[in-house]
Amino acid sequence: MLMLRITVVFLISLVIPFGSICYAHPVPYKGAVGAMTWNQSFMSDNWLTYSFRSNMAAAGRFMRMVMPDGEFRYNGAQLDYLAYRSNGVGHQANLYLYAGAGAVHFQNNTGGAAFYGLEADIEDRKRFAMLKVEQMNSSLGPDFSHVEGRLGIAPYEAEYNEIASWFMVQAQWHPSLVRKFAVTPLARFFYKSALWEVGVSTDGDWMLNFMFHL
Amino acid sequence: MQKLRTLLVFIFFTASFELLAKEITVNVNGMVCGFCAQGIEKKFKELAQVDSLKISIEKKTVTILTKGKQDISDENISELLDDAGYTVAKIERDPKP
Numbered sequence: 001m002l003m004l005r006i007t008v009v010f011l012i013s014l015v016i017p018f019g020s021i022c023y024a025h026p027v028p029y030k031g032a033v034g035a036m037t038w039n040q041s042f043m044s045d046n047w048l049t050y051s052f053r054s055n056m057a058a059a060g061r062f063m064r065m066v067m068p069d070g071e072f073r074y075n076g077a078q079l080d081y082l083a084y085r086s087n088g089v090g091h092q093a094n095l096y097l098y099a100g101a102g103a104v105h106f107q108n109n110t111g112g113a114a115f116y117g118l119e120a121d122i123e124d125r126k127r128f129a130m131l132k133v134e135q136m137n138s139s140l141g142p143d144f145s146h147v148e149g150r151l152g153i154a155p156y157e158a159e160y161n162e163i164a165s166w167f168m169v170q171a172q173w174h175p176s177l178v179r180k181f182a183v184t185p186l187a188r189f190f191y192k193s194a195l196w197e198v199g200v201s202t203d204g205d206w207m208l209n210f211m212f213h214l
Numbered sequence: 215m216q217k218l219r220t221l222l223v224f225i226f227f228t229a230s231f232e233l234l235a236k237e238i239t240v241n242v243n244g245m246v247c248g249f250c251a252q253g254i255e256k257k258f259k260e261l262a263q264v265d266s267l268k269i270s271i272e273k274k275t276v277t278i279l280t281k282g283k284q285d286i287s288d289e290n291i292s293e294l295l296d297d298a299g300y301t302v303a304k305i306e307r308d309p310k311p
Contacts, residue, residue, distance in 0.1 A: 029253030030297035054297045087244025087301045089274065125246050125271065160248045160269040193252040213252060 026080035026096045026119065028213050030054040036211040040201075042066045042179040047078075055082040061100060061115070065144060066178050069106075072141055074113055076102020093122040104138045111139035117146075128152035128166065142176040152188065163191045170199070170207075179205065235265055238278040240291055241303040245274050253298040261286060261294075274303075 026049065028034050034049040034057075044064045051057040059078040064071060078100030086093040099116040117134025129151055136144040152168035166188040173181050184207050186199025193214070199207040245251050251269050254276055258267050263284040268277045280286065285307070292302050 025250070027299075028250070029257065029299050031256075032253060054299055082299075085244070085299065087242075087299075089243055089303070090246065092244040092246050092250070123246055157272065158248060160251055160271050162248075164248055190247070190249045192248055192255075195249050213249075 025094065026059065026098060027051050027055060027057045027082040032057075033214040034211065036209075038207075038209045040179075040182070040184075040207050041205045042177050042182075043174070049080065055085075056080065059098070059100070061102070065174075065176075067106075067142065067176055068178055069141065071106075072144070073105040074102055074115070074136065074138075074144075076100045076113065076115055078115065091122065091124040093120075095120045098134075104140050106138075106141040109140050113138035113140075125157045126154050128154075128168070144176050145174060147173045160192075163189055165189055168197075168199075179203065236280045236283060236285055237308045238280065238286060238291070239306045239308070240276045240278070240295070241305075242274055242276055242295060243301045243303045245269075245271060245276075245300055247271065250299070254295065254300065257294045257298045261290075 026047070028049070028051055030051055030053055032051045034047070036047040036049070038045045043066065046062040047059050049057045049059040057080040059080055061074070061076050061078050063074040065074070078098055080096060080098045082094060083097050084095040096119045098118070099114070101112065101114050104111050104113045113136050115134065115136045117132065119130065119132040121128070121130040123129070130149065132146070132148040134146045138144070148170065150168050150170045152166045154164065154166050156165070158164035168186050168188055170184045170186060171182070172184070182201045182203065182205060184199045184201040184205070186197050186207055188195065188197045190196070193212050195211040197207065197209040201207065242254070245254065248271060251271060255267065255269060258264050258276065258278060263280045263286055265279045265281045267279065270277070278286065288305050291305060295302055
């Protein structure tokens with residue numbers, strides 16, 4: 001148990017400094033506490049979630065975005081809503097909506113911002129596709145628009161007690177950041193409630209992401 | 215002597231079945247990965263009746279072994295799976311009620 005704790009703390013300490021984006025369900029299951037961190041050189045996105053219903057979660061969101069005129073930070077509260085889920089015999093598909101508000105910090109000024117978005121995904125044991133569209137309107141600096149898509153395949157069908165591996169390609173478009181467009185091949189691994197991802201974009205930017213549920 | 219032997223074997227098997235735990239196998243729709251199925255394990259382990267459970271992503275089943283002869287109702291199973299974000303396709307019990 002102590003070793004597990006040390007390992008988790010070590011992994012988090014590796015991930016957090018790299019400052020991100022990737023994917024995990026914004027509403028895992030009723031009663032779940034989740035931590036998700038996506039890290040890239042031009043953006044990092046950190047979520048802490050608590051699912052108080054099977055289709056709704058409260059979240060704290062902490063973002064860092066590197067814009068041409070400086071670093072932009074957002075700290076806000078958010079409500080995640082599972083608007084639709086299809087549970088098939090061999091697949092699952094989801095549509096999430098989320099909205100929130102918070103404080104922004106840019107060029108030594110502090111202001112307010114509203115954040116809203118949607119995320120849709122479909123997966124079976126071998127294939128995965130995801131689309132995310134989100135927008136932040138702030139009282140400071142430029143607004144933040146973000147469109148992200150992912151396609152993935154699993155080289156083998158992992159059982160519950162095995163480490164699962166996926167190979168994915170992620171494309172991101174965010175015109176207000178220093179890196180307006182990024183394509184990142186990445187590898188995803190997960191074991192039970194812990195998931196981690198590592199990738200390098202075609203421009204050489206590292207990606208390091210980590211998620212877990214309690 | 216033969217009758218006594220048959221009677222003893224019968225009593226032994228009857229007693230054994232009485233002592234055996236109940237096994238409930240639930241076919242689950244939407245369970246495609248271990249990262250998501252972990253919620254199912256957590257939800258079922260909250261139940262006092264559950265002794266152990268086994269999840270098979272391949273078979274899309276959750277097999278629950280209950281303590282003693284305790285049972286878990288279909289409604290309770292459906293509710294737990296709903297909380298975890300999944301839907302029940304089929305529930306089977308061994309031994310059958």
